[in-house]
Structures are given as C-alpha cells and as structure tokens.
Amino acid sequence: MRSLISILDLSVEELDELIATAKDIIARPEAYRESCRYKKLATLFFEPSTRTRLSFEAAMLELGGSVLGFSEASSSSAAKGESMADTAKIVSCYADIMAIRHPKDGAPYVAARNASVPVINAGDGQHNHPTQTLADLLTISREMGRLSNLTIGLCGDLKYGRTVHSLIEAMSRYEGVKFVLISPAELKLPGFVRYNVLEKLGIPYTEVTSLDDAMGQLDVLYMTRVQRERFDDPAVYERLKDSYILTKEKMELAKENMCVLHPLPRVNEISVAVDDDPRAAYFRQALNGKFMRMALILKLLKEAEENPRREKVEDGGWRHDLRCPNSRCICHTEQELPPAFRLTDREAGIWRCVYCEQVGVE
Numbered sequence: 272m273r274s275l276i277s278i279l280d281l282s283v284e285e286l287d288e289l290i291a292t293a294k295d296i297i298a299r300p301e302a303y304r305e306s307c308r309y310k311k312l313a314t315l316f317f318e319p320s321t322r323t324r325l326s327f328e329a330a331m332l333e334l335g336g337s338v339l340g341f342s343e344a345s346s347s348s349a350a351k352g353e354s355m356a357d358t359a360k361i362v363s364c365y366a367d368i369m370a371i372r373h374p375k376d377g378a379p380y381v382a383a384r385n386a387s388v389p390v391i392n393a394g395d396g397q398h399n400h401p402t403q404t405l406a407d408l409l410t411i412s413r414e415m416g417r418l419s420n421l422t423i424g425l426c427g428d429l430k431y432g433r434t435v436h437s438l439i440e441a442m443s444r445y446e447g448v449k450f451v452l453i454s455p456a457e458l459k460l461p462g463f464v465r466y467n468v469l470e471k472l473g474i475p476y477t478e479v480t481s482l483d484d485a486m487g488q489l490d491v492l493y494m495t496r497v498q499r500e501r502f503d504d505p506a507v508y509e510r511l512k513d514s515y516i517l518t519k520e521k522m523e524l525a526k527e528n529m530c531v532l533h534p535l536p537r538v539n540e541i542s543v544a545v546d547d548d549p550r551a552a553y554f555r556q557a558l559n560g561k562f563m564r565m566a567l568i569l570k571l572l573k574e575a576e577e578n579p580r581r582e583k584v585e586d587g588g589w590r591h592d593l594r595c596p597n598s599r600c601i602c603h604t605e606q607e608l609p610p611a612f613r614l615t616d617r618e619a620g621i622w623r624c625v626y627c628e629q630v631g632v633e
C-alpha cells in the first residue's frame with residue numbers, strides 16, 4: 272500500500288501512466304462509472320478549499336464510490352486536541368482512502384505513517400501540493416502537447432506557494448525544461464526546492480523580478496496568489512500582495528501559443544479580462560484536476576488491494592538530536608513526535624527535517 276505525500280513519490284513513468292488514465296477517463300467516462308463501487312473516500316480538510324476538496328469528492332462519486340469527511344478543523348475532534356496520528360488511525364476504520372489538507376507542513380506524512388489505508392496529501396501548509404501538480408501536468412500536456420522542452424515561468428509567491436514547489440519537483444524530471452522564477456526578493460524559492468531539486472539536478476533557471484521582461488520567452492506562465500494566510504506580519508503582505516497583475520496588455524508580450532495556468536483561487540493577480548484569451552487555461556486546469564484525482568484514486572486503491580501492508584519507512588540513518596526551525600512544522604505540535612532529520616547533502620553536511628524539509632539546527 273502506498274500513499275502520495277510528495278510528487279516525488281511517483282516516478283516519471285507513473286506520472287505518464289496517470290496522465291494516460293486521465294485522458295482515457297475523459298474519452299470513455301462510462302467505462303469507469305462502477306470502478307470504485309462500495310469504496311469510500313474520506314476528505315479531511317483542516318484548511319479551506321473549493322477545488323481540491325470538491326474535485327476529490329466529484330472524482331470518487333464519478334468512479335461509483337462514496338465520500339465522507341469534514342471541511343474545517345473546528346468540526347472535527349482536532350478542535351478537542353486529537354493528534355494527526357490518532358485521527359489517521361480512526362479514519363482508517365471508516366474509509367478505504369483519505370485525502371488530507373492541513374495548515375501544518377508535514378501533517379499528511381504523519382498521517383500516512385499511522386493510517387492503514389492510503390493517504391493523499393491535498394496540500395500541507397507552505398510545503399507541497401502534489402495533486403495540484405497532477406492537474407497542472409495534465410493541463411500542460413493537453414494545452415502544449417508535451418511535457419518536455421518547455422520554458423516555464425513561475426510568478427508571484429514562490430516562497431510559500433506549495434503548488435510551485437511540487438510543480439518544480441515534477442517538471443524538473445522532464446527533458447529540456449527551464450524555469451524562470453519571477454518574484455519579489457522576499458518571496459523567492461525556498462532552499463528545499465532550490466538546492467534539493469534545481470541545483471542537485473542541474474536544471475537551468477533564472478531569477479528575475481520583472482514579469483514583463485520574462486513574458487516573451489515563456490511557453491507556460493504559472494501565476495500564483497500572494498497568500499495572506501502565510502504571512503506573520505500583515506504589513507509585509509500588504510506591501511507584496513499586488514506585486515504582479517497579469518493584464519490583457521501584458522498578454523500582448525507573450526507567445527501566441529503560451530498557456531497561462533493558476534492553481535486558483537485568484538485574488539487580483541490575473542485580471543478578469545484575461546479569462547477570454549484562449550491562452551488562459553486555469554479553468555480547464557481546475558477541471559483536469561478532477562480527472563487526475565480519479566486516476567490517482569484508482570491507482571492507489573488498486574495497489575492497496577494488491578498489497579495492503581503499509582510501506583516501511585527507511586529511517587536507519589536519521590538524526591534525532593537537531594531542532595526544526597520551522598514553527599509551522601507538524602513536529603512542534605504533534606503529540607510525542609520525535610524530531611527526525613535525513614541527510615540530503617553529504618558534502619555540505621545538510622540534514623533536513625523529514626516532515627517539512629527545512630534544514631535542522633543544533
């Protein structure tokens with residue numbers, strides 16, 4: 272049995288297989304209508320969501336299964352202090368698979384280590400959002416006809432934007448992909464993606480502050496929201512929130528076949544006037560999310576049926592004597608969760624928290 276916590280849990284072959292399944296679901300939906308009959312999906316959403324929760328639920332219903340769950344932490348026993356580990360054990364009694372969104376980085380990983388059914392990370396804090404990436408990959412594949420040899424611009428909040436982190440991790444494994452990272456200095460890409468992925472794999476990337484200057488070279492523009500909920504200081508949010516606004520005028524600087532993606536929700540970073548541009552793919556992207564989640568549910572349930580045992584965690588070389596500096600990491604709030612760090616760069620001696628991937632400190 273496998274869970275999906277990071278997009279790196281899936282090989283490129285598996286990503287391609289999920290995309291192929293999603294395309295087959297689009298072509299022949301009737302063939303999948305009974306695929307998950309008598310199966311139940313639990314959606315545990317400790318943080319707000321429209322697309323992810325509803326597309327997961329629509330996905331399971333269209334596969335012939337059922338859904339149960341909650342859409343806010345206050346209506347679950349987390350409000351009484353129940354841990355993530357206990358919640359995962361309990362929900363495993365009632366559902367065959369669960370999707371978890373949580374404000375703490377690493378919470379779905381803790382759930383997966385305690386659940387006896389597959390766990391899907393539906394977005395953890397400022398860390399990862401692998402099923403959004405599945406939606407993004409299908410969208411790029413359908414809009415551009417390929418996932419290789421692309422210049423991808425990522426614009427806005429690259430620091431806290433979990434969709435950006437997972438998308439870079441996925442696209443870095445396709446040939447000929449280059450990134451243009453467009454952000455204010457305060458919202459640059461964090462080290463766990465920059466060093467663990469881009470630098471380690473030698474992926475070409477540039478960092479710029481001007482969207483206008485970057486537009487002409489992009490095949491894909493991935494816009495993101497500056498997320499009010501991730502800022503400790505409201506004044507910093509106010510200063511940065513309008514850093515980039517994509518307008519019709521800016522779209523004139525872009526290639527004729529560039530596509531614009533956005534995980535949504537948007538606030539004002541894409542003008543509504545852009546929506547009618549045929550290159551604006553963000554609403555099609557939201558629909559693609561449902562098809563990829565259907566493909567993922569099918570795959571994880573099939574694997575769980577074939578092998579119901581939870582995958583063993585290889586924790587032999589971990590250190591437990593460091594401290595995680597990330598106040599939003601699940602390790603600081605989960606009951607009796609020992610700190611744990613794995614070596615990610617032997618030469619530089621970098622140990623990263625297994626839950627949130629921040630560098631551990633003495």
Ligand code: CP
Pocket residue numbers: 319320321322323324394403534535536
């Ligand atoms: N893209 C995304 O995660 O949207 P929701 O927050 O509405 O689920």
